[in-house]
Amino acid sequence: MKSSQATVRLAGQKQALTFVLVAVCIDTIGFGIIGPVMPQLIMNLTGQALSQAALYGGILFSLYAVMQFFCAPIFGNLSDRFGRRPVLLASVAAYGIDYAFMAFAPSLAWLFVGRAIAGICGASYTCATAYVADITPPEGRARAFGLIGAAWGVGFVLGPVIGGLMGELDLRLPFFAAAGLAMVNVIFGYFVLPETLKPENRRAFSLKRANPVGALLQMRQYPVVIGLLGALLFFQIAHDSLPTTWAYYSIEKFHWTTAQVGLSIGVVGLSTALMQALLVGPIVERFGERIAVHVGFLIYSLGFIAFSLAPNGWLFCTFIVPFALAGITMPALRSILSRQAPANAQGELQGAMASLQSVTAIFAPLLMTQLFRTFTASDQLYFPGAPFFTAGLCAFVGLLIVAVVLRSKRARERSEAREPVTTN
Numbered sequence: 001m002k003s004s005q006a007t008v009r010l011a012g013q014k015q016a017l018t019f020v021l022v023a024v025c026i027d028t029i030g031f032g033i034i035g036p037v038m039p040q041l042i043m044n045l046t047g048q049a050l051s052q053a054a055l056y057g058g059i060l061f062s063l064y065a066v067m068q069f070f071c072a073p074i075f076g077n078l079s080d081r082f083g084r085r086p087v088l089l090a091s092v093a094a095y096g097i098d099y100a101f102m103a104f105a106p107s108l109a110w111l112f113v114g115r116a117i118a119g120i121c122g123a124s125y126t127c128a129t130a131y132v133a134d135i136t137p138p139e140g141r142a143r144a145f146g147l148i149g150a151a152w153g154v155g156f157v158l159g160p161v162i163g164g165l166m167g168e169l170d171l172r173l174p175f176f177a178a179a180g181l182a183m184v185n186v187i188f189g190y191f192v193l194p195e196t197l198k199p200e201n202r203r204a205f206s207l208k209r210a211n212p213v214g215a216l217l218q219m220r221q222y223p224v225v226i227g228l229l230g231a232l233l234f235f236q237i238a239h240d241s242l243p244t245t246w247a248y249y250s251i252e253k254f255h256w257t258t259a260q261v262g263l264s265i266g267v268v269g270l271s272t273a274l275m276q277a278l279l280v281g282p283i284v285e286r287f288g289e290r291i292a293v294h295v296g297f298l299i300y301s302l303g304f305i306a307f308s309l310a311p312n313g314w315l316f317c318t319f320i321v322p323f324a325l326a327g328i329t330m331p332a333l334r335s336i337l338s339r340q341a342p343a344n345a346q347g348e349l350q351g352a353m354a355s356l357q358s359v360t361a362i363f364a365p366l367l368m369t370q371l372f373r374t375f376t377a378s379d380q381l382y383f384p385g386a387p388f389f390t391a392g393l394c395a396f397v398g399l400l401i402v403a404v405v406l407r408s409k410r411a412r413e414r415s416e417a418r419e420p421v422t423t424n
Helices: 002-032 034-045 050-084 084-103 108-122 122-133 138-169 174-190 211-223 224-241 241-254 258-278 280-287 288-309 314-320 320-340 343-377 386-418
Strands: none
Touching: 002 084, 002 174, 002 314, 034 050, 034 108, 034 138, 034 258, 034 343, 050 084, 050 108, 050 122, 050 241, 050 343, 084 108, 084 241, 108 224, 122 138, 122 258, 138 174, 138 258, 138 280, 138 314, 138 320, 211 224, 211 314, 211 343, 224 241, 224 258, 224 320, 224 343, 224 386, 241 314, 241 343, 258 280, 258 314, 258 320, 280 386, 288 314, 288 386, 314 320, 320 343, 343 386
8 A cells, every 4th residue: 555655656756847847948948949039030120230139139138137036036935935836837827928928029128028027937947946856855856956957958959949940930930839838838737746845844935035135145054055156156157158149159150040040059958958867867976966066167167168269160069069068067066055955945045046047147148248249349359259268267267166165065074073972
């Protein structure tokens, strides 16, 4: 009887994890679907040239991040109070409505409104990661977070590919497809998604803690978390250079079409998805989370610098596969961070992380697109790869921070282990 109940419970967890992974995938599709079509769509709506369109694109990405910055802690704290299920279902449903709204955008102003709504809905990622932490033991979280990363990678494949190929037919068609996909997932989740946060692990909703500053201040009680969030800051600055400038860079330097841009971003997502789905678990089990994080940051740094210096499109594409090895970074980093917080603060932790990521996503797109504009507007300063080169330097700074924080953590643990136990 007990064996039968355990089997049913395991099947339920698998279905629930499937929904979460699909939800993350859909969120990422929404983030990536506009990448290949955005330059042309902005130019069509405004009549501006590519360099000016890049600036508008950076502002749109920043608006998305501003909304996530404010909403991620709210979503995380709501999930700690009411459970993960209602928050996840509501956010995915809202995403579907937003896609339909974006499909009819007649002007640039509508794109701004649509990106704002998408930013609010995208905050559900914090709830998704907290959900996975609920159903996964600490020793298995790196692998589970790797699956989330793989879902993100699949979305990063489908979004740009859908946007690129469908965009060749109609610039608005991809949004209709994404709206339908989101609604299908809501229906699926309604029937298969169980609640994972036990009543005894819930806590009262606090507006003081459900805001970006409050959520980050709560992390002060976990010294390792604060240090690693500093590394995450630089990691995300580097990361945000990819979706915000990839299309503009490849169009400017290699003269790629919308379809080529979408397919190239799709290769990045596919490589990352395969890496995180198949290799994160074995690598972490073999070498440990600490080494995985170090190696991931190093690959990220070298990969971005290689992108910036690529002399042609073919060599640029060959760098994608080794660059995908950096996909071990975030699952291992999330696993280390999740060990530092109790069960009733996992949503808050993920919300704090998402808020910090949103901080970088507010100014990083503006920085990267402005670098692109500056280094492509003048023949004397012509260097389209400037955003990627800057990203490589940021990733290296993150590596230095990780090395210091984790070394201090190990030294402290060894010191505590050597302290003699005294009895009265």
